[in-house]
Amino acid sequence: MSHYSPLIEELIDALRVLQGVGRKSAQRMAFNLLQHKREGALALSAALEKAVGHIGHCQHCRCLTEQAVCHLCASEKRDKTTLCVVESPADVIAFEQAGGYNGQYFVLMGHLSPIDGIGPEDIGIDRLIERAQSLQISELILATNPTVEGEATAYYITEQLRQMGVKVSRIAHGVPLGGELEYVDSGTLAHALSGRRVVE
Amino acid sequence: MSHYSPLIEELIDALRVLQGVGRKSAQRMAFNLLQHKREGALALSAALEKAVGHIGHCQHCRCLTEQAVCHLCASEKRDKTTLCVVESPADVIAFEQAGGYNGQYFVLMGHLSPIDGIGPEDIGIDRLIERAQSLQISELILATNPTVEGEATAYYITEQLRQMGVKVSRIAHGVPLGGELEYVDSGTLAHALSGRRVVE
Numbered sequence: 001m002s003h004y005s006p007l008i009e010e011l012i013d014a015l016r017v018l019q020g021v022g023r024k025s026a027q028r029m030a031f032n033l034l035q036h037k038r039e040g041a042l043a044l045s046a047a048l049e050k051a052v053g054h055i056g057h058c059q060h061c062r063c064l065t066e067q068a069v070c071h072l073c074a075s076e077k078r079d080k081t082t083l084c085v086v087e088s089p090a091d092v093i094a095f096e097q098a099g100g101y102n103g104q105y106f107v108l109m110g111h112l113s114p115i116d117g118i119g120p121e122d123i124g125i126d127r128l129i130e131r132a133q134s135l136q137i138s139e140l141i142l143a144t145n146p147t148v149e150g151e152a153t154a155y156y157i158t159e160q161l162r163q164m165g166v167k168v169s170r171i172a173h174g175v176p177l178g179g180e181l182e183y184v185d186s187g188t189l190a191h192a193l194s195g196r197r198v199v200e
Numbered sequence: 201m202s203h204y205s206p207l208i209e210e211l212i213d214a215l216r217v218l219q220g221v222g223r224k225s226a227q228r229m230a231f232n233l234l235q236h237k238r239e240g241a242l243a244l245s246a247a248l249e250k251a252v253g254h255i256g257h258c259q260h261c262r263c264l265t266e267q268a269v270c271h272l273c274a275s276e277k278r279d280k281t282t283l284c285v286v287e288s289p290a291d292v293i294a295f296e297q298a299g300g301y302n303g304q305y306f307v308l309m310g311h312l313s314p315i316d317g318i319g320p321e322d323i324g325i326d327r328l329i330e331r332a333q334s335l336q337i338s339e340l341i342l343a344t345n346p347t348v349e350g351e352a353t354a355y356y357i358t359e360q361l362r363q364m365g366v367k368v369s370r371i372a373h374g375v376p377l378g379g380e381l382e383y384v385d386s387g388t389l390a391h392a393l394s395g396r397r398v399v400e
Contacts, residue, residue, distance in 0.1 A: 011248065013247075015244065017237050017244055018232075018233070025219075028219055029218045030251070033217070040217030041217065041248045047207075048248075051207050051211040052233075052241050092203075097203065
């Protein structure tokens with residue numbers, strides 16, 4: 001039996017939609033909001049409603065945005081000849097924060113996963129091909145995650161785009177900077193070894 | 201410079217009102233909601249608005265509830281002669297889940313903290329005295345947290361209620377069940393020793 005009043009119970013349940021929030025955290029958040037942060041709770045309520053109502057996908061890169069075309073795709077300053085394919089909007093942000101890339105993006109919003117019924121049309125492969133053709137890109141950079149599904153997705157895209165005569169590259173996998181070899185997993189270490197480059 | 205569109209930025213900012221959610225978690229939550237859980241996000245928005253609009257304090261125990269009197273205070277089955285004083289609504293839930301207590305509660309919604317400007321009127325001491333008088337309680341149990349502020353609050357309440365001739369008790373502090381002595385802090389161990397009881 002629940003010890004909460006129905007509305008508190010409803011709020012706790014609703015908070016669990018947030019990633020990484022379990023029952024106990026949701027309880028603590030609910031009480032904290034109701035005791036100390038009622039204005040913040042109302043602001044969050046409004047922000048959620050507005051975001052869900054207005055944020056859609058960019059026509060060009062499929063990234064999340066409230067505009068028809070996101071600011072990265074709309075920018076005149078960015079290189080139009082390279083296209084970087086990532087799985088999620090968060091990956092775009094990670095690249096932008098890292099700096100060093102000034103080309104276009106394409107966000108798959110997922111990866112191929114036949115077991116979950118996610119096929120090429122769900123991750124927008126046809127739109128990726130259209131975008132690559134309309135931009136007349138010289139290089140397509142595959143930056144899907146180094147997981148089984150990410151690798152399979154990268155392989156599938158490579159097959160599709162090689163027919164078009166586009167140069168396709170994959171971001172390097174290896175030992176992360178600041179990492180200690182001793183603690184790096186064996187898969188990564190094997191990748192780092194096979195991907196070694198001649199020092200010039 | 202932010203790499204997000206204004207509405208996403210607003211949502212991320214708003215999510216940070218939640219306890220224990222920093223910038224990075226808020227980003228992940230925002231993207232997760234917008235990509236996969238739009239209905240859940242709307243439900244959360246509605247639950248927050250409803251909760252803030254309707255949930256107030258119980259007239260008797262000051263606990264959070266949308267009714268005038270909470271279900272614990274309204275219950276006919278509960279003992280009216282003991283009153284347990286706690287700091288927050290979450291403490292009430294903790295006692296109810298633990299079981300073994302069937303009396304009334306009083307929620308201070310905080311503790312005395314002169315440095316933050318929180319005095320006796322802010323934690324409802326006058327209402328506690330009224331409640332103790334109207335119930336004609338035989339025992340008042342102090343279950344404030346075993347922190348400096350909690351102890352000070354317990355001491356203050358003891359002084360106020362002793363004048364009324366009410367028996368005042370404090371919950372036991374000592375080694376938690378399942379804990380290993382080796383890992384218990386010295387303050388707790390000293391409490392456990394001074395609070396020892398004769399085995400009969």
